[in-house]
Amino acid sequence: xxxxxxxCQALEARLRRWEDGQALRGLLxxxxxxxxxRDWDAWIAHWAEDAVFxxxxxxxxxxxxxxxxxxEEAEADYPTMxxxxxxxxxxxxxxxxxxxxxxxxxxxxAPGRTGTPYAMGxxxxxxxxxxxxxxxxxxxxxxxxxxxSGEDTGDRFAAPPGAAxxxxx
Numbered sequence: 001x002x003x004x005x006x007x008c009q010a011l012e013a014r015l016r017r018w019e020d021g022q023a024l025r026g027l028l029x030x031x032x033x034x035x036x037x038r039d040w041d042a043w044i045a046h047w048a049e050d051a052v053f054x055x056x057x058x059x060x061x062x063x064x065x066x067x068x069x070x071x072e073e074a075e076a077d078y079p080t081m082x083x084x085x086x087x088x089x090x091x092x093x094x095x096x097x098x099x100x101x102x103x104x105x106x107x108x109x110a111p112g113r114t115g116t117p118y119a120m121g122x123x124x125x126x127x128x129x130x131x132x133x134x135x136x137x138x139x140x141x142x143x144x145x146x147x148x149s150g151e152d153t154g155d156r157f158a159a160p161p162g163a164a165x166x167x168x169x
Contacts, residue, residue, distance in 0.1 A: 013145070015134065016070045017092045020092040020097065020130075020136070021090045021097075023093055023136055024090045024097055024099060024128060024136050025088060025090065026094070027128075027136050028046075028085055028088065028099070028101075028126075029085070029137075030042070031045075031046040031138075032083040032085060033083075034069075035075070035081065035083050036081050036082055036083055038079075039077075040068055040072050043068075043071075043145050044064055044068040044077050045137055046066065046137060047064045047067060047137060048064065048129065048131070048137040048138065049063065049064050050062075050063065050064075050139070051064055051067060051137070051138055051139050051140065051141075052139070052140045052141075053064070053067045053070070053071075053140075053141050053143075054140070054141065054142040054143065055143045055145070056122065056143065056144045056145040057157055058070065058144055059127045062136070072167055073156075074156040075107070075156070076156065077109070077111070077153055077156060078107035078108065078109065078118075079108055079111045080107065080108040081105070081106070081107040081108075082105070082106045082107070083103070083105055084103070084104040084105070085101045085102070085103065086101060086102040086104055087100075087102050087104075088100075088101040089101065090126075094125070095127075095129055095130040096128065096129055096130075097127075097128040097136065098125075098126060098127055098128070099124070099125075099126035099127075099128065100123065100124060100125055100126070101123070101124040101126075102121060102122070102123055102124065103120070103121055103122055103123070103124055103143060104119070104121045105119060105120050105121070106118070106119045107119075107130040109150070109151060109153045110153075116151060117149075118148070118150040118151060118152050118153070119148065119149045119150055120145055120147065120148040120149070120150070120152075120157060121145075121146055121147050122142055122143060122144040122145045122147070123142075123143070123146070124141065124142070125141070125142040125143075126138060126140065126141050126142075127139045127140040127141075145157065150158055155162050163168045
């Protein structure tokens with residue numbers, strides 16, 4: 001009987017980690033799709049109040065409100081955007097989790113189908129925690145900038161002179 005109980009407990013733990021992993025993937029997919037639709041409230045709701053956002057060219061931004069303002073301002077000039085998360089992997093340990101993936105961001109720099117596309121890519125590195133209500137929240141996001149293509153009108157994502165792109169390969 002004890003072996004059966006231990007087996008059931010192990011299975012329940014594996015199922016819980018799988019469900020948490022699915023919840024984290026869903027959080028990122030819903031949140032980053034909200035960016036494409038400029039639904040800033042939906043996007044920032046996935047972040048903890050004390051979250052930290054690190055982006056190679058910008059350095060570090062602390063706090064949910066400051067993160068929203070920084071990203072909303074940077075993406076204001078792009079009429080159409082697509083935020084892609086590639087090769088996503090999450091690891092769950094209790095009420096904490098980490099994730100890695102790659103960003104592929106594509107935006108149109110002028111209204112209409114003939115606008116010039118701007119693209120960039122690099123690695124994501126996330127930290128999450130489960131909130132008191134059971135929902136997962138982003139507590140830290142590190143995003144490196146490894147490449148760009150096209151013109152970043154307004155230099156919204158440009159690195160200050162001498163700054164590194166972050167999360168070196």
